[in-house]
Amino acid sequence: MNDWRHQLAELDRTEPDREAIRRRLEEGSRFPDPIEARREPRIAVITVATVIAIAAMALLFVAFRNQPGASSPAPAATGPASTMAPAAPPCPVTDSPLLGEAGVSFTTDCLAIVAHRPTTITVKAGFEPGNDRLQHSLLVCSDKDCNEASQIAGTDVTTSPALVVLNLQGLEPGTYFFEDPVHPVTANGTLYVVDES
Amino acid sequence: MLCKGVSVDVGGATGFDELYEEVGPRLWRSILAFAGGRRDLTDDVVAEAFLRTLESGNNVRDRRAYVYRVAFRLAAQELARASDSSQIPEVAMQDDPGLTELFDALRSLSPCERAAVYLRYQVDLPIGKIADILGSSAGAVRVHLFRGRRKLAALLGGMNDE
Numbered sequence: 001m002n003d004w005r006h007q008l009a010e011l012d013r014t015e016p017d018r019e020a021i022r023r024r025l026e027e028g029s030r031f032p033d034p035i036e037a038r039r040e041p042r043i044a045v046i047t048v049a050t051v052i053a054i055a056a057m058a059l060l061f062v063a064f065r066n067q068p069g070a071s072s073p074a075p076a077a078t079g080p081a082s083t084m085a086p087a088a089p090p091c092p093v094t095d096s097p098l099l100g101e102a103g104v105s106f107t108t109d110c111l112a113i114v115a116h117r118p119t120t121i122t123v124k125a126g127f128e129p130g131n132d133r134l135q136h137s138l139l140v141c142s143d144k145d146c147n148e149a150s151q152i153a154g155t156d157v158t159t160s161p162a163l164v165v166l167n168l169q170g171l172e173p174g175t176y177f178f179e180d181p182v183h184p185v186t187a188n189g190t191l192y193v194v195d196e197s
Numbered sequence: 198m199l200c201k202g203v204s205v206d207v208g209g210a211t212g213f214d215e216l217y218e219e220v221g222p223r224l225w226r227s228i229l230a231f232a233g234g235r236r237d238l239t240d241d242v243v244a245e246a247f248l249r250t251l252e253s254g255n256n257v258r259d260r261r262a263y264v265y266r267v268a269f270r271l272a273a274q275e276l277a278r279a280s281d282s283s284q285i286p287e288v289a290m291q292d293d294p295g296l297t298e299l300f301d302a303l304r305s306l307s308p309c310e311r312a313a314v315y316l317r318y319q320v321d322l323p324i325g326k327i328a329d330i331l332g333s334s335a336g337a338v339r340v341h342l343f344r345g346r347r348k349l350a351a352l353l354g355g356m357n358d359e
Contacts, residue, residue, distance in 0.1 A: 003355025004346075007299045008318060014296070016225035017240065022213055024244035031245050031271060137340060148307060156336045157343055181340050 089192035101125040101136055101160075101180065101187060109189035111178065114196050116170040121178070126160020135159055135182045138166045140191060144177045146184065157182060216247060220261050223320055227265070228272050230315035231308050234300035242271045265330045269312065276308055302352040310345035313338050 091110035100107035101123050113119045125136040137157045143150035155166050171193045180187035224246070229239045246268035250260055257263045303311050309331060316327045328338045350356060 004302070004349035004353035005318060005355060007302075007353050008315065008349070010296060010299060011226055011230060011315070012319065014226060014229060016222055016243070018217060018221065020240055021217070021221070021225075021244045021247070024240060025213060025248050025251075029245060029248055031241075135343070137336075137343075139340070148309060151337070154334075154336050154340060157339045182343060 089194055091192070093192075093194060095119065097121045099123045099138075099178075101164075102128055103131050104134065104180075104183035105186045106180070106189055110192070111189060112192040112194060113168075113171075115173040115193045117196075118170055119168045121166045121168065123164035123166075123180075125158070125162055125164055132161050133159060136162065136164050137181050138164050139179055139181050140166065140168060141177050141179070142174075146177060146179050146181070146188075152176070154181070212251060213247060216250065216260060216264065220264055224265060224268055227312065227315055227320060228268050230303060230319075231269065231272050231312040232276060233304040233308070233311065234296070238272065238275050242268055242275060245271055262326075262329065266332075269330055270332070273308065298353070302349055305352060306345050306348050307341070309333065309337075310341045310348070313341035314345040314349065317342055 089110070089112035091108065091112050093112040093114060095114070095117075096119065097111045097113060099111065099121060103126075106123075111121065113121075121138065121140075123136060123138050126132050126134050135157050136159075137155050139146055139154040140152045141147075141150040142152060152171070153166055153168050155164050158164050173193050173195050176191040176193060178189050178191050221243075225239060225243050228242055229236065232238045232242075246264050249267050250257060250264040253263065306314070312331060313327055316322045316330065317324070322330075324335050324338050324342075327333075328335045331338065333341075
């Protein structure tokens with residue numbers, strides 16, 4: 001047998017240098033103090049945020065004084081376009097979306113839900129003849145690539161036929177993505193999160 | 198202060214030797230897999246994890262779990278720092294050419310996938326423990342395992358199954 005498990009077991013041929021580790025230990029820590037490391041960025045962030053806030057207030061004050069007719073400052077920017085959901089998503093908004101998964105594809109590539117409201121997405125996977133005993137899962141991500149950093153929620157991997165249930169906390173309005181990480185190329189789509197109004 | 202110069206007594210019945218016998222080689226190999234074969238980083242991280250565990254003394258209920266958690270946190274930080282400054286070497290472990298293919302394959306996995314696969318199939322830990330060590334959820338660990346197995350099977354051969 002010369003497969004990945006066999007080769008992985010070969011890793012146990014490597015031996016740590018016990019004395020090198022002991023010497024390193026005796027020399028003391030070379031790593032940042034965890035408490036200091038947490039504190040220093042926090043102080044820096046607070047300082048920068050304070051400076052920005054003061055500068056913004058000064059700019060608003062100057063703008064207000066130069067426009068005597070103005071009753072209020074211009075509305076603030078509403079955020080980057082990539083996080084904005086369209087006013088009318090291309091599919092109906094539902095409270096508890098039910099998603100079919102036939103074989104290794106979803107039955108739709110569009111879901112729409114209401115923002116700031118806990119929602120359950122259910123995938124009905126592999127109930128058709130011949131589609132059982134496939135593995136399925138569901139991930140919701142902020143990024144289309146669904147890399148680790150962008151994963152918002154996910155389910156365990158389940159063997160069909162099965163209902164894969166994903167409980168989502170209330171999301172901010174915007175455009176998100178969903179995929180079955182077992183079949184990411186064929187089973188994916190866009191999740192629109194829109195304001196209730 | 199970037200580094201603190203703390204030295205501890207590494208001898209004694211509850212010191213380094215006992216902890217090393219308990220977890221040393223397995224932990225070292227787990228971090229080596231997580232770090233994609235970076236032996237320098239692995240030595241540093243394991244020594245630091247031992248140091249912090251020994252410093253914690255009796256405040257730690259389960260030393261084995263604690264030292265694993267600390268080591269993986271530190272390794273993740275170091276990998277992120279190395280990644281930011283593009284310090285990842287092309288050939289990570291030159292002292293054992295027989296493992297080159299394995300480490301090349303492991304480096305095509307994410308660190309979490311590497312750790313999940315090693316801890317599951319070599320250290321034989323249950324998924325809940327792995328999630329605890331990696332600061333993740335059981336569901337995420339299952340996804341890491343699935344993806345890790347799939348990539349390793351494609352690169353090294355074998356089946357992508359439990």
